[in-house]
Amino acid sequence: MMNRADKETRDKMKEMRESGITINEISKILGFSTSTVQYHTSERQKQNTLKRVIANSKIWDGRKDYMKKYMNTRYNNDEEFRERMKKHARESWHRRKNGS
Numbered sequence: 690m691m692n693r694a695d696k697e698t699r700d701k702m703k704e705m706r707e708s709g710i711t712i713n714e715i716s717k718i719l720g721f722s723t724s725t726v727q728y729h730t731s732e733r734q735k736q737n738t739l740k741r742v743i744a745n746s747k748i749w750d751g752r753k754d755y756m757k758k759y760m761n762t763r764y765n766n767d768e769e770f771r772e773r774m775k776k777h778a779r780e781s782w783h784r785r786k787n788g789s
Contacts, residue, residue: 694721699729706730 694702698719705715712730716723727734763770 694725694729702726702729 698721702715702719702721705718706712706726710718712723712726715721715730716726719726728738729735764774765771
């Protein structure tokens, strides 16, 4: 399990960074990854990370919608695919039912 940086630890990271200690040294002293220390000590790094997370979540939502439409269309138009999906669903149900 990963350590979570509480408010006290984040404040300590910022104080250490402001006193001139490097990110690598802080990470070794406090036992966090360098990226965690950098995230909590650099506002620019935090903003870049948040932008990336938001952008990736939008991409994922678009991908989910695309796959849902694709699977629905393929299921309705491709008899062979429909039968494979039904077989897969039956086998999956049996595995869950039998606990294997």
